[in-house]
Amino acid sequence: MNIKTTKLLSDLNEQLNFIELEIDNQITRCESSIEIILKVLINLKNLISKFKFKSETEEIQFFKEIKPQFSSKLIYYNMVYKIEMKRPNGGNRIVKKYFQNELQKLKAYFDNELDFYKYYRSGSSYLDHKYFLRGKFDIKLALDSYYFETDASFSTSHDFKVARILANDLIQLYIEDQLIMIENKDLGDKSQRKPNTKLIWTSSKVALTELIYALHSEGVFNNGAADLKDIAENFEHIFEIDLGQYRRTFLEIRARKNDKTKFITTLNEGLLKRMENSDEVI
Structure with missing residues (x-):
């Protein structure tokens, strides 16, 4: 069943x-x-x-x-x-x-x-x-x-x-x-200074949403005082991406049966692998 x-x-x-x-x-x-x-x-x-x-x-x-x-x-x-x-x-x-x-x-x-x-x-x-x-x-x-x-x-x-x-x-x-x-x-639209190098987010929107929630949970911006909404809007501006209903996406991430933090786990594994590689250029 x-x-x-x-x-x-x-x-x-x-x-x-x-x-x-x-x-x-x-x-x-x-x-x-x-x-x-x-x-x-x-x-x-x-x-x-x-x-x-x-x-x-x-x-x-x-x-x-x-x-x-x-x-x-x-x-x-x-x-x-x-x-x-x-x-x-x-x-x-x-x-x-x-x-x-x-x-x-x-x-x-x-x-x-x-x-x-x-x-x-x-x-x-x-x-x-x-x-x-x-x-x-x-x-x-x-x-x-x-x-x-x-x-x-x-x-x-x-x-x-x-x-x-x-x-x-x-x-x-x-x-x-x-x-x-x-x-x-x-x-209204507010003019903001753009960085010299344009970065394009090429992973999935779900992965970016997972990262945003992780950063917000850890309180890494403004000594933990930054709102989730503000963090999401900044990421949307930086990468020129529309995350849509990211709160709904988080509910779907939370409902995962296996590895709820799939993207974060992948980041962790990738970084550990890089650290273990002595020949990796820092």
């Missing part, structure tokens, strides 16, 4: 990444992404319909950890689609207020679901048998009405809530990125 779902998720991420690169219009991008995700969810549902879980633990793992990774993407792109469709045509001040209101909506959802947020974020499991087993819902747990309209063979009372939490993390980053872009427009 894990091998098949991992392959499905990997293929889905690959298709979504391709769309991110190929389609510039955000609304069109969301439409294409939603279409693909729906097809993959149908495949996932068919897979589960033919599969018998070996234990309750395995079933809980699927509905708590695996399915939300798929459904959260659908929630994310659908909500971004709605946000962009309703984006006002006014000036920066109006658009900024609009996105701030969207952040407030996320906070309202968080406040309303605070108990489950705490349960999920803390890694608790004492209610998993009620939350993530099919047909084991407890009406006293304040269920959303949508649950009673879902396919009971492919849903539990709380797998959607987990997906919503994961999606909300990404939506918050998306909105914050939009607000940063608005602030940058307000500030």
